[in-house]
Amino acid sequence: MKSSRREFLKVTGLSTSAVALSEWSFGREAEAAKFAAIETSKDDLADVALALAKKLGATYTDIRINRYRVESISTRERQVQSVARGSNFGFGVRVLVKGTWGFAASPNVTRAEVERATREAVEIARANSTIQRRPVRLAPAPKVIAKWKSQFERDPFEVPVDDKIGFLLKLNEAALGVKGVSFVNSSMAWVNEQKYLATSDGSRIEQYLIRGYPTFTVTAIDRATNDFQTRNSIAEGSSAGYEYTEKYDWFAEAKQAGEEAVGKLKAKSIEPGKYDLILHPSHLYLTIHESVGHSTELDRALLWEANYAGTSFLTPDKTGKLQFGSKIVNFVADRTQPAGLATVAYDDEGVAGQRWHLVRDGVFVDWQTTRDLAPLIGKNKSYGCLHADSWGSVPFPRMPNVSLEPAKENVTTDDLIGGVEKGIMIFGRGSYSIDQQRYNFQFGGQTFWEIKNGKIVGMLRDVAYQSRTTDFWNACDGLGDKSTYLLPGTFNDGKGEPGQSNAVSHGCPSARFRQIDVLNTAADSSRS
Amino acid sequence: MLLTEKDARDLTGKLLSFVKADDASVSVTNEQTSHLRFADNNVLTSGKRESRAASVTLWMKGRRGAASTNDFDDASLRAAVEQAEQIARLAPVDREYLPTLGKQTYKPVGGYVEATANISPATRARQIGDILTACEKAKVIGAGFHQAVARAAAFATKNGNFGFEPSTVVSLSTTARTPDGTSSGYFGRNHFDVAKLDTARIAREAIDKTLQGRNARTLEAKSYTVILEPQAVADLLGNFAFGFDARSAEEGRSPYSASGGKTRTGEKLFDERINLYSDASNAELPASPSAQAGIPSQKIYLIKNGVLENLIYSRFWAKQKGTEPTPGPVNAILETTGKPTSVEEMISSTKRGLLVSRFWYIRSTDPRTASLTGLTRDGVWLIEDGKIQYPVKNFRFNQSIINMLAPGNVEMIGAAERVGNAENASLLPALKLKAFNFTSQSEAV
Secondary structure (H helix, E strand, C coil): CCCCHHHHHHHHCCCHHHHCCHHHCCCCCCCHHHHHHHHCCHHHHHHHHHHHHHHCCEEEEEEEEEEEEEEEEEEECCEEEEEEEEEEEEEEEEEEECCEEEEEEECCCCHHHHHHHHHHHHHHHHHHHCCCCCCCCCCCCCCCEEEEECCCCCCHHHCCHHHHHHHHHHHHHHHHCCCCEEEEEEEEEEEEEEEEEEECCCCEEEEEEEEEEEEEEEEEEECCCCEEEEEECCCCCECCCHHHHCCCCHHHHHHHHHHHHHHHHHCEECCCEEEEEEECHHHHHHHHHHHHHCCCEHHHHCCCCCCCCCCCCCCHHHCCCCECCCCCCCEEEECCCCCCCCCCCECCCCCECCEEEEEECCEECCCECCCCCHHHHCCCCCCCCEECCCCCCCCEECCCEEEECCECCCCCHHHHHHCCCEEEEEECCCCEEECCCCCEEEECCCEEEEEECCEEEEEEECEEEEEEHHHHHHCEEEECEHHHCECCEEEEEEECCCCEEEEEECCECCEEEEEEEEEECCCCCCCC | CCCCHHHHHHHHHHHHHHCCCCEEEEEEEEEEEEEEEEECCEEEEEEEEEEEEEEEEEEECCEEEEEEECCCCHHHHHHHHHHHHHHHHHCCECCCCCCCCECCCCCCCCCCCHHHHCCCHHHHHHHHHHHHHHHHHHCCEEEEEEEEEEEEEEEEECCECEEEEEEEEEEEEEEEECCCCCCEEEEEEEECCHHHCCHHHHHHHHHHHHHHCCCCECCCCCEEEEEECHHHHHHHHCCHHHCCEHHHHHCCCCCCECHHHCECCCCCCCCCCEEEEECCCCCCCCCCCECHHHCECCCEEEEECCEECCCECCHHHHHHHCCCCCCCCCCCEEEECCCCCCHHHHHHCCCEEEEECCEEEEEEEECCCCEEEEEECCCEEEEECCEEEEEECEEEEEEEHHHHCCCCCEEEECCCEEEECCCCEEEECCEEEEEEEEEEEECCC
């Protein structure tokens, strides 16, 4: 079906916010005119690809025509190191021929190139169909005509560069004001995705996303002892506009980071052993990402990632049976969560964003799926997890926001600490490593605090903990309530071959884990 | 059709013609990438894409701005330059600015092979089809990734420099697993010349490792003598050569920092047989003829006879310190000064130790000592009395790589070979190390 832009608005009854999308323009940028001209023909280009692929034998086709804008600014101490803006535009055509995928992509967004690429995608699929053992089957997806934008208040691409530089230099100054701080590196990255999808099911979907990631590292050096310690920001990326720099007190955190970097130089090195852990959301989100987010990806369980990212200790026969965690543990996959970096209205094959349980009352109950994965476990509906990081990348299964639900009763972080005789509280993401089946992991952090008899008594250093995913989540005996809940996220979750990067968030409250193995990361370090 | 040198000259010239700023450095890249991914003994995804980018960095009265675009028409290129100039007007003075280089002379390295750039879908399908058949015959489940990249990169400066660097790389990696999921083997190689990528060998090695890894036993996690196959060395040391930054060492935040703002240059930190160097003209590992900021790359030693020979000075830091900027590294070659030892000789000389084929998910745990954590993957075997006895389950390790290569810990060094991942490679040897710290067991396969 061919739909004009006006028809989109009519069919979907779009809200005023959607109409006010600034028409996918680039403000005062010189590219605006060019892209506006392309926009009027996106549907026509899609029609070319869909009709030609069908004529050449494709049973399913989609075309994505996307523009990505990025801006990054980096500074150190009192100087700006770089300010850069980039724009990247192109299209990718994916076809299913004889049950085999083919894909071709190009930055030349013209009718002739769409035709050439469509033929190339079909040629690739046909060549590979000769060695295909089992044809791909797709779960159905309803036709969708829609337009959506992510939640943001201030478009960061409309904020003057000198405001951003001023923000970072002020942040650096807050850290440098702390006696003993030697260096500060800070940066911010902003991304705008403008995505168009047309499928041979008749769907035509436009989405406009904004996300931001300010971050910094403070370094304190003791030249007398030839020692140094760093403290990275514990606030993470978010699906938000420039207001993200204003709604969180970055300057207070930078000052605190300075004090903590200096404090780490004198902090007590951890004595290895078993400890109770209280994990702050700024740390716990990455543990969730690695141990829960990746282990519940069905493509991993079905060996699709065996050559690179790995498989999963979870297998389809464990669905509904495996005690993944203690009874208070509930993990929800959610592409609708406000401010979530993986939040979208529709995935890259036109399936609506959804919310569903992966772990309910501690039991592993469900998977992350796409249209070609769902039928392989007897499902006729995808959960909408297909995503590509560029017009030039083949879309494949990617993680939604996977979040740990907070306690329903009132529980503060202090309440959790109060129940610990000998323990450690950890803030921020540090070194992280997990095996290829998402079982054995080791995580560090940014700051570590010794807990004795229900109270934080001082700072620790050189801390990392090792555990197995199911042992760890079954050792969870306390969750904070929603007042402790945060939604941190990362821009750079790598997976797939060729490698792709995904942005994703993981909401969680503060949480307590009993008797976890802690090691000293400096134990193998002899530094003269 | 990949950008030719003439195309690149025209494009960089056009970008520079739009620049009003005092100084500028521009670059254009064009890549054609094709791949086939297979898994579960079946084709997964396959495709071809073209990508390109034009970038400009410029300085107006010492203020720096940068922008990039992948639209190559005149209006878009001009817009990118204007955007960089707009940014430069708003930016503070770049205190690290140094004028861009004038005309330099670069020696061609020969890392581009037309046949690599032009692999057809039919040829690739035939090669992967053979691997699927081999896996089926061996009753293992195969997965893997075949990719070919053809790249043209060019740069130019307002002061008259220009460089054009075409390159190709084709890679294949294969993982084979037993149907019961108790054993997994991996092998991968890449090359700039498709004629030198032995796809049948890659599949055979992966399948053999899988079959030899069946019935793995659990061993205690502790320090062991290890023999690391070249792939395992690449996983640990693939980025090692790029961590010798002089500035961070002199700022006191590097494993090569010494007290009082000094560095450990000149100290014998490593086994005296170890040489680590960069050489763009190596026939097996051709690399960029240009190093940082377009300085013609030269053979440079980072470690020579076990001594920390050179740290890497950027142009800015070299000027601050009154020294010359370092013309590299652009690749990494680790060789022994002695006679290389084969893996078989390493095994036969081992009273008790582990043979490790690969590492996974390696992360820094302590930058002061270049300490890393990670896990073994796809094959570990116990050696006793000079013979492989049986496969063992995986381990997590925590290990300083400085200590690992220190005098007294390196027992034997193999012949360097080209090894890495889909797009990057180094020339690295197998290593026999007296002690390597495993800290927990991992039942993952």
